[in-house]
Amino acid sequence: xxxxxxxxxxxxxxxxxxxxxxxxxxxxxxxxxxxxxxxxxxxxxxxxxxxxxxxxxxxxxxxxxxxxxxxxxxxxxxxxxxxxxxxxxxxxxxxxxxxxxxxxxxxxxxxxxxxxxxxxxxxxxxxxxxxxxxxxxxxxxxxxxxxxxxxxxxxxxxxxxxxxxxxxxxxxxxxxxxxxxxxxxxxxxxxxxxxxxxxxxxxxxxxxxxxxxxxxxxxxxxxxxxxxxxxxxxxxxxxxxxxxxxxxxxxxxxxxxxxxxxxxxxxxxxxxxxxxxxxxxxxxxxxxxxx
Numbered sequence: 001x002x003x004x005x006x007x008x009x010x011x012x013x014x015x016x017x018x019x020x021x022x023x024x025x026x027x028x029x030x031x032x033x034x035x036x037x038x039x040x041x042x043x044x045x046x047x048x049x050x051x052x053x054x055x056x057x058x059x060x061x062x063x064x065x066x067x068x069x070x071x072x073x074x075x076x077x078x079x080x081x082x083x084x085x086x087x088x089x090x091x092x093x094x095x096x097x098x099x100x101x102x103x104x105x106x107x108x109x110x111x112x113x114x115x116x117x118x119x120x121x122x123x124x125x126x127x128x129x130x131x132x133x134x135x136x137x138x139x140x141x142x143x144x145x146x147x148x149x150x151x152x153x154x155x156x157x158x159x160x161x162x163x164x165x166x167x168x169x170x171x172x173x174x175x176x177x178x179x180x181x182x183x184x185x186x187x188x189x190x191x192x193x194x195x196x197x198x199x200x201x202x203x204x205x206x207x208x209x210x211x212x213x214x215x216x217x218x219x220x221x222x223x224x225x226x227x228x229x230x231x232x233x234x235x236x237x238x239x240x241x242x243x244x245x246x247x248x249x250x251x252x253x254x255x256x257x258x259x260x261x262x263x264x265x266x267x268x269x270x271x272x273x274x275x276x277x278x279x280x281x282x283x284x285x286x287x288x289x290x291x
Contacts, residue, residue, distance in 0.1 A: 001251050002130045003047050004123055004153075006057045006144045007040015008111040008137030009067050009081070011091040012276050014236070020095055020103045029095075036070045036277040037092055038111065039135045039160065042237045046244025046266065047133075048075040049282040052251045056081055057122040058138065059110040064089030074277070080122035084110045090137070100232035100271065106161075108137065116143045128152035133247060134170070136161050145173035158243045159183055164190035171199060176250075178204045178243050196222055202256065204246070206239060214260060225260050228268035228291045237276035242267040244280075265289060 015029040036045070044056045055077040060067055062085060072078045090109035096102045119140060123132065132148035134141045135158040145155050156176040159167045162183040168191060171177070177200045179187065184205045188194050195203045196215040203215040211227040245266040249259025265286050273279040281289075 002053045002055055002126065003133055003247055003251055004055045004057060004126060004130060004148075005040055005044045005047070005133040006114070006119060006138055006141070007043055007133065007135060008038035008090055008108070009036075009041045009056075009058045009060055009064060009071070010038030010106065010111070010137075011035075011064070011067065011089060012037030012094055012236070013091060014094045014096060014275065016274070017095050017097055019097045020101065033275065035275055036067050037094075037237070038090060039137050039158065039240050040111075041067070041071060042240030042277050042280065043133060043135070043158065043244040043247075044071060044076045045074045045277045046241045046280050047248040047251075048244075049280050050245045050248030050262075050266070051283055052244075052248035053077070055079075055122065057114070057119055057144075058082075059084050059114050059118070061085070061087055061089040061110050064110070070277070080118065082114075082118055084113055086110065086113055094236055096234050096236065096274070100234050102234065102236050104236075106137070111137055112139045114138050114140050116140055116147070119144045120147055123147055123151060123153070126151055126153055130154070131156055131247060131251060133158070133243075135159070136163055136166055141166060142169045142173075145170050149173045156243075156247055158240075159187070160239070162186055174200050176200065176202045176204075176247075178206065178246070180206045180208070180239065196220075204260070206242065211264065212242075212260065214256060216256070223257070225257075225264060228264060230268045230272050230291070232271045234274045235271050237280065238267045238271045240276070241270040241280050262286065265291065
């Protein structure tokens, strides 16, 4: 089976700072790195590192060929990443402080210029057993979800960066929703529905250092999963790593409990490293981790 990921591709420019800058504050950084990022790219890499077959659907500018090449090196199918001359590749300016917390500013660039024709061509050969993964750093989420639903594919939605109107538009086509506790509260405020009442079969709410909670609508099941305590270096990409690993586990036939447990281990290892896509752990890393 295959995970088709309509996802952002960014150049992540990471500055290591003693603390996150306040309004009007100028800081000197201890280091600066550039690497592959974007929620979509991170999720594709994570799923591929977890042994899933991943087809990435996205767009870059001529300045982003290196990012497409890097995804290919991670084992991601890149034939449906278009090179557009209408804008620059998306990028993110990321500040990471000594506690591992981050602050991020994103320029979307070509991530917001993906056509429905590009998406349709990508999923034209998809099987009903395949999954479409979407998030909110690209355009055309609703159109993509409709196309996937028409083909009988499962639709997974990582609802970040959060936008209540966008989420409510996608939910009718969604089989699997993942969001953090702040986003869950915002969605409940907008829709009047808590995570256990949403019209989605599987909902996972991530809770940071408290782990996550899974809700299954058709059985009424709700279960908590604890986080693994580790020394945090950088939280960038941890949620994306978790999402990619959960979907890869499900794609490989794991029950949800096992997929979440493995994804929790992957996210715990991710936050002990500085960076995003370039340092996402693979299955051997997870199996060898001394938690």
